[in-house]
Amino acid sequence: MDNVRHLTPHDPADPHGQEHLDAERAVLGGCMNLPKEIPAARGIITRVDFSQPAHELIWDAVTALYDRGEPTTPLAVSLELDKRGALQRAGGTVYISQIADYVTDPAYYATAVRERADLRAEADLGRRIVQQATAPDAVPGRAVTFIDDYLARQRERSAGRSGDPADALLAELLDAAALDGMPALEPLVGDLLHLDSLARIIGPSGHMKSFVTIDLAAHVGTGTRWHGHHVRQGTVVYLVAEGARGIRKRVRAWEQHHGMKMDNVLFLPRPVQARGPEWDTFIEAMRRLEPAMIVIDTQARVSVGVEENSNTELGIVIERIEDLRRATGACVLVIHHTGHIGEHGRGASAAKGALQSELHVSKKGDNARNIIVTMKVGKQKDDEEGRDIQFGLRVVTLDGEYKPDGRPVTSVVLEPLDHADRGPAPGTAAHLAQQLDKAGVPSHYGRDRLRSECVRLGIAARTDLLAEVARIRKHNTNRNGTSHLSPDLTQPSNTQPDPIPGTGTDKTPAQTCPGQVEDSSGQAASGPVPPVPTPRWGQVDGQPDPSSPLCTVCEQPLTGYRLDRGYDTHLACDPTTGSHPNGPTDNAPAPEED
Secondary structure, eight states: OTTSOOOOTTSOSOTTHHHHHHHHHHHHHHHHHOGGGHHHHHTTOOGGGOSSHHHHHHHHHHHHHHHTTOOOOHHHHHHHHHHHTOTTTTTHHHHHHHHTTOOSOHHHHHHHHHHHHHHHHHHHHHHHHHHHHHSTTOOTTTTHHHHHHHHHHHHHHHTTOSSOHHHHHHHTOOOTGGGGGSOOOOEEETTTEESSEEEEEEEOTTSSHHHHHHHHHHHHHHTOOBTTBOBOOOOEEEEEOSOGGGHHHHHHHHHHHHTSOOTTEEEEOSOOOTTSTHHHHHHHHHHHHOOSEEEEEOTGGGSTTOOTTOHHHHHHHHHHHHHHHHHHOOEEEEEEEBOSSSSSBSSOTHHHHHOSEEEEEEEEOSSTTTOEEEEEEEEESSSOOOOOEEEEEEEEEEEEEEOTTSOEEEEEEEEEOOTTSOOOOTTSHHHHHHHHHHTTOOTTOOHHHHHHHHHHHTOOOOHHHHHHHHHHHHHHHHHTTOOOOOGGGGSOTTSOOOOOTTSSSOOOGGGOOTTOOTTSOSOOOSSOOOOOOOOOTTEETTEEOTTSOBOTTTOOBOOHHHHHTTOSSOGGGOTTTSSSOOSOOTTOOOOOOO
């Protein structure tokens, strides 16, 4: 040990002593002048972190006055020290006045004081180890005791304790003025969901809860408005603890309908038990990822074996989910079923008290054409509950995907029924359809003709979207009841029809009667005049009207009762009757259960 320099009590353990003393004075002066900052400083340092005994005495006086609700002015501190018989040991009234000249942020300088205190503790540990190892009666391993003591003190400090847990708890108390320093709730989706909160979506089985949740997750991941509500973009983690095999189809339908990838949404397709050891691993993984939203689908699947009617057992599950929220600062959104009767979440009521928000989802209808999904706010802890939101369903046929029997693979997406919505997002199929409508492009145009029109109009459009755009426009035309009559059939009866194109003459249908040769006088032949058939929708003189909407499958004009009743396919092309299925019909099956 000849190469070890022995430390003496006169060796300076802190080479930046003067600067550190200024930091200590800044903490004390800041607390005197800004007493509302005392809780913040207390959360960082304790009295033993001051290097000077005088500063420890002043700190004790300042915090005692604060705890009693009395002023912490220099005069009040001097009187408190004098009452304790420690005024002279603390430097006297002159030194107290000098410290009061430091009008600073005490929490900022408390960090510097804490760092220097840690360095002194480490230097002291090293000095004691060297002295023990170089003593005449040194014994190997005896220095371990010093290390254990040091580590125990550091653990206490990391936990915010100074050796007295009561002091640490008292330091966390806030007065009414200090509440202004607490961060407010940060919205994630309008006034519905917030960061660093626990929320829940409940509803009967099969009532579209998962579809609503996927739609929420997709809009948060892509940063697009959710049916008129502002969205803060962030990463979403979706724990698919139930129905993992169906999630891909729902995601692809959403992407195809909106014309964009579902970015920043990650899926874990298996359950993680909240009361199992893997939950801690899940919490740590989420802490590193820092998502804005974590979806747990469903509560029952991550709490297998828990008696959900027991407040005690369910309370443990909720506390474990709260651990996830505290570690990540995310909005943790749990999907849960309601009971057979009523609109309350199934099981014990312990969960609802911990919720910031609870949303109730229900549906009415029996197929995709008439289902209405309603989402209402069942609870908002700090905001008004707001109005209900209603959605319709759109059946989406996934491009290039077919079942073993040749039928197309379909899923559904939500469409708002609220006319106050801000409109489709740019780049989506719905937005492209809106642009073409405004440009006056006929609604019956198919994919190829729409491609030419987009080039002519300078509208940027992806080719893979145009088929969906054509379906959207034709569906909207039928649904809105727009007349499919040709211009000739909507003219007054005394209006002369346009000439027949392609004949090289100016003859009209009225100039040539049945059986008349082309170059005759144009008068009807003798005998009774055959009755003129009444034209039907989509027909002109019994022939298909070229301006009539086209079948979405064979792209031939629609005529007759199929057009009258709003169908967008011929009978032979109907997915339920024909051999060329494509797209939704009146007989579209009800969407799968969530």
